[in-house]
Every structure is written in C-alpha cells, then in structure tokens.
Amino acid sequence: MGDPSSDQPGDPSHQPAEPQTLRLGKHTFEPRQRVIMAIVNRTPDSFYDRGATWHEAAAMDRVHAVIAEGADIVDIGGVAAAPGATVDIAEEIRRTVPFVAAVRDAYPDLVISADTWRHEVAREVCAAGADLINDTWGGWDRRLAEVAAEHGAGLVCAHAGNQTPRTRPFRVAYDDVLADVLRRTLAQASRAVEIGVDPARILIDPAHDFGKNTWHSLEVTRRLDEMVITGWPVLVSLSNKDFIGETLAAPPEGRLTGTLAATAICAWQGARVFRVHQVHQTREVLTMVSAIRGEVPPARAVRALG
Amino acid sequence: MIIAAALCPWPPLLVRELTGADPVAADLREACGAAVRALLAAHPDVITVVGPATASAVWPAEGRLNIAAFGGRAAPPTGPAVPPSVGLGCYLLDQAGYAGPRRLLTVSQDEPPAACRQLGEEIAAAAARTGLLVMADGSARRGPRAPGHFDARAAAFDAEVERAVRAADLQALAAIDPALARELMATGRPAWQVLAGATRPAALRADVLYSGDPFGVMYLVAFFGRQLADMG
Numbered sequence: 001m002g003d004p005s006s007d008q009p010g011d012p013s014h015q016p017a018e019p020q021t022l023r024l025g026k027h028t029f030e031p032r033q034r035v036i037m038a039i040v041n042r043t044p045d046s047f048y049d050r051g052a053t054w055h056e057a058a059a060m061d062r063v064h065a066v067i068a069e070g071a072d073i074v075d076i077g078g079v080a081a082a083p084g085a086t087v088d089i090a091e092e093i094r095r096t097v098p099f100v101a102a103v104r105d106a107y108p109d110l111v112i113s114a115d116t117w118r119h120e121v122a123r124e125v126c127a128a129g130a131d132l133i134n135d136t137w138g139g140w141d142r143r144l145a146e147v148a149a150e151h152g153a154g155l156v157c158a159h160a161g162n163q164t165p166r167t168r169p170f171r172v173a174y175d176d177v178l179a180d181v182l183r184r185t186l187a188q189a190s191r192a193v194e195i196g197v198d199p200a201r202i203l204i205d206p207a208h209d210f211g212k213n214t215w216h217s218l219e220v221t222r223r224l225d226e227m228v229i230t231g232w233p234v235l236v237s238l239s240n241k242d243f244i245g246e247t248l249a250a251p252p253e254g255r256l257t258g259t260l261a262a263t264a265i266c267a268w269q270g271a272r273v274f275r276v277h278q279v280h281q282t283r284e285v286l287t288m289v290s291a292i293r294g295e296v297p298p299a300r301a302v303r304a305l306g
Numbered sequence: 307m308i309i310a311a312a313l314c315p316w317p318p319l320l321v322r323e324l325t326g327a328d329p330v331a332a333d334l335r336e337a338c339g340a341a342v343r344a345l346l347a348a349h350p351d352v353i354t355v356v357g358p359a360t361a362s363a364v365w366p367a368e369g370r371l372n373i374a375a376f377g378g379r380a381a382p383p384t385g386p387a388v389p390p391s392v393g394l395g396c397y398l399l400d401q402a403g404y405a406g407p408r409r410l411l412t413v414s415q416d417e418p419p420a421a422c423r424q425l426g427e428e429i430a431a432a433a434a435r436t437g438l439l440v441m442a443d444g445s446a447r448r449g450p451r452a453p454g455h456f457d458a459r460a461a462a463f464d465a466e467v468e469r470a471v472r473a474a475d476l477q478a479l480a481a482i483d484p485a486l487a488r489e490l491m492a493t494g495r496p497a498w499q500v501l502a503g504a505t506r507p508a509a510l511r512a513d514v515l516y517s518g519d520p521f522g523v524m525y526l527v528a529f530f531g532r533q534l535a536d537m538g
Contacts, residue, residue: 083450083455084450084455167454168452168453168454169453170446170453170491171317171318171376171390171453172376173318173372173376173390174375175372175375177377213376213377214326214377215324215376215377215378216377218377246326249328
C-alpha cells in the first residue's frame with residue numbers, strides 16, 4: 001500500500017501537449033467524442049441501485065440494456081464505496097471475475113472497465129478480459145499501475161484526497177482543491193507512464209465526493225477546464241452523488257436532473273468520459289452539448305429549410 | 307490559574323455560511339456561543355484556545371480560521387491560517403466580540419496523556435486569570451452514516467466523557483486511553499487531557515449546554531466556572 005500523500009508533481013514531459021486519441025480495448029475515441037461508461041454493480045449495498053444487479057442474471061440484463069441505450073463502456077464493481085460489511089480480496093474476485101468473463105464472452109468487442117483499488121483483483125479481472133482499471137481511490141495500492149502495464153490495460157487516475165478506501169471524508173480542507181486534484185492525478189498519470197502503461201489509455205478523474213465536501217465538488221465542477229487543459233482525457237463520475245443531493249436537497253432517487261445539469265457543464269468544459277447510472281438521458285445531454293458546440297450535426301434539420 | 311473554561315466541538319458547520327441555505331444545527335451554534343459568552347463574562351486577562359491537530363505548536367495570536375479551505379467563496383482570513391480546531395475557537399471568540407489577549411495552542415493526536423497534562427499545567431501557570439477554550443469532539447463513529455461508520459464501543463466511550471464533564475470530574479478525562487480514542491475517531495482526547503491538567507479537582511462546577519450527535523459525531527458543549535455566568 002502506498003501513501004498517496006507522497007505523490008510528487010507529475011513530470012510534465014509525460015503530459016500530452018493536446019488532447020489525444022483515447023484507446024480502450026479494441027476501440028479508439030477521438031477528443032470530441034463523448035463516451036459513456038455505464039455502472040454495473042455486483043454489490044448488495046451500493047447507494048443508488050441498492051443491490052438491483054447483485055445477482056448475475058440481473059447484472060447481465062443491465063449490460064444488455066445499457067449497450068442498447070448507447071453505452072460505450074461498462075464499469076463492473078464488486079465493492080460499494082461507502083463503509084460497510086468487509087469485502088475481502090477473495091470475495092471481490094468472486095463477485096467480479098466470473099462476471100467480467102461472462103460479459104467478455106457475450107460481447108467480444110465491448111470495453112470492460114473494472115472498478116477496484118486492489119491490484120490482486122485487477123490482475124484477475126484483466127486476465128478475464130477487462131480493458132480498463134477504474135481506480136477511484138486514487139492510487140492507494142501502488143501496484144495497480146503495474147498490473148495495468150502488464151496487461152496492456154488502461155488506468156483511471158483519480159483524486160480521493162488522502163482517503164483510505166471505503167472511508168468518508170471528515171472535515172476535509174484544501175488550500176486549493178483543484179490544485180490538489182491536479183497534483184495527485186498528474187503524479188499518478190506520470191508514474192503510470194513510467195511503469196509502462198500506454199499513455200493513450202490513461203484518464204484522470206477528479207472523483208466528485210471522494211475526499212471532498214459539497215463545496216469542493218461544486219468547485220471542481222466549475223473549474224473542470226483546468227483538468228482538461230492538461231491534455232489527459234478527463235473522466236467524471238457525477239451520477240446521483242451526494243453533492244448533487246445536498247445542492248438540491250434531493251434523495252438519491254431525485255437527483256437525475258441535477259446529475260444531467262452537472263454532466264452538461266462538464267461536457268461543455270471538455271470532459272470526455274461520463275460514468276453514469278442513466279445511459280439514455282446522459283446520451284441525450286451529451287448529444288445536445290456536442291451539437292451546441294458545433295461538433296455534431298442535428299439528427300434531422302428541416303425547420304425553416306423547406 | 308484557570309478561572310473559567312468552555313468546551314466546544316469544532317465541526318466546520320459552526321460557520322453558518324458553510325451549511326448553505328439551511329441553518330443546520332442552529333441549537334449547537336447557539337450553545338457554543340453561550341459557552342463562549344459565559345467565558346468572556348468571567349473577565350479573564352487572557353483566553354487560551356486549545357485544540358487537537360497533527361502537531362503540538364503555538365500559533366500567532368492573530369491567527370484565524372481559513373473558512374475557504376472548506377469551500378464556498380469565503381473571504382480570506384484576516385490573520386495567518388491556523389489549524390481548524392483552534393481556528394474554529396478563534397471564530398467563536400470573534401463572534402462573541404472578544405478583542406482581548408489570546409493564546410493559540412494545538413496539541414498533537416500523538417501527545418501522550420502525561421504531556422497533555424503538563425501542557426495544561428503550563429497554561430494554568432502562565433497568567434493569573436486565564437480563560438480556557440477547549441475545542442474537542444467525541445467519537446465520529448456513532449452510526450452507519452457517521453464519518454467513521456459505526457463502532458459499538460463509541461456510545462459507552464462518549465457516555466463516560468459526558469459523565470466526567472457533567473460531574474466536573476476532569477481527572478477522569480486524564481485516564482482516557484489514547485489508543486481507544488484513536489480507534490473511535492474521538493479527536494478531542496488530547497484537548498480533554500489538557501483541560502484536565504489545567505484545572506484543579508473540584509475547583510469548578512460544570513454546566514452542559516449541549517449534548518448530541520446529529521451527524522454521527524459526539525458534540526458536547528459545556529461551561530466550567532465558579533458559577534454559571536450571565537448567559538445573555
């Protein structure tokens with residue numbers, strides 16, 4: 001285990017000068033493409049779906065559904081972020097590895113992401129077919145990047161402050177939250193490149209709510225362009241989170257509108273990958289943003305053109 | 307010597323603007339204000355603020371809380387930023403209109419009980435009429451939604467602290483096991499032990515103004531004095 005607080009500023013020479021093609025599995029995503037990562041939890045206790053896809057058949061049904069709705073990536077996780085019943089390495093592997101293998105069998109070309117902070121789990125899921133390791137806890141296990149390099153997998157380099165996995169932030173304070181986000185995520189990305197992870201397969205993620213209060217998450221959203229200009233592809237995971245719930249005084253089931261508003265703001269500033277529960281609604285928002293920016297044409301335009 | 311002491315927790319939400327539109331925990335904020343006003347009413351020559359932090363240190367008397375570190379768009383502090391436990395103490399003093407001399411001290415989470423007691427004795431000996439403002443919280447592991455989730459030992463631990471405070475049996479605080487306090491995320495432990503070292507047994511009586519855990523952290527607000535001062 002590492003101490004993420006020891007991260008040194010990233011070597012700028014590893015940073016892409018401008019947005020590059022993102023490579024995940026067999027797919028390439030150009031800078032102006034907006035990519036949807038659908039959440040598929042193999043947990044009985046995640047905050048939003050509360051075990052809806054705990055059973056394998058239900059989880060596979062969700063994979064079918066999110067692909068039909070336009071997801072580009074499925075993100076499979078076996079441990080809820082919140083504190084709760086202990087899930088050891090063997091149990092996390094049991095929850096995720098056979099399922100990743102089943103999804104790979106069903107969809108040979110699909111980009112499969114594994115949501116884990118443990119290198120032992122990452123090694124097994126990569127062997128079973130995962131293309132991307134989504135390390136939401138910010139490099140807590142320093143060997144995770146080595147596994148990504150060994151398997152040619154991608155890596156999400158996230159900011160979790162200095163939080164231990166599955167702990168809640170307690171009176172967290174930052175002189176400048178975005179500066180801390182940049183320092184930690186760029187250090188992880190740099191280190192990943194040095195270890196041998198393909199730079200085209202690395203993303204950075206401010207990790208809303210992780211090691212942050214609501215004010216911090218709102219500020220990170222407002223200043224997301226400061227991450228985008230580093231050149232690394234930015235992933236955001238906003239979906240139905242507590243900072244939206246606190247902003248709108250809304251329970252988890254009442255946060256979709258707020259999620260979509262934050263999604264539009266992040267997309268406008270240049271975020272490229274969106275980790276979500278609601279794929280269809282997110283796709284519509286992202287298509288609108290792309291059209292407003294003049295990056296895609298309307299689906300059909302005849303108004304006043306006839 | 308210590309002529310009066312106030313005990314307050316230091317959740318950042320004591321700063322009203324940090325809770326947004328909802329005046330969350332207004333009763334806690336009012337209790338802390340009352341405890342500090344009672345401290346001022348004892349007319350100390352100096353107020354010493356003590357709170358836990360990562361290191362034991364003396365801070366500039368003009369130090370203040372950096373509210374912006376907790377987000378929002380707060381103005382920068384008027385003095386050098388100090389650790390938040392002591393910073394919240396300064397905030398309470400400013401809110402109460404205190405403009406007299408102050409000393410700001412942090413005490414490390416690693417400081418053993420004997421060192422905390424000695425620091426308390428030094429604070430008591432430093433001036434003839436010292437008011438002590440102790441910033442300290444109980445366990446942050448009091449339920450499934452608590453910052454540190456749930457630990458079944460937290461309730462009994464906090465109950466003993468509250469008993470000791472209500473009885474002004476501050477020497478009982480000196481006996482708290484630092485290892486247990488750390489496991490329970492009871493960050494107030496070293497500050498309670500400074501309080502125990504600074505006051506003589508049975509010299510003060512206690513009034514508890516607030517006891518509760520609305521966010522899974524044990525908050526205890528108390529005033530120690532020869533008599534309860536004007537709370538207005």
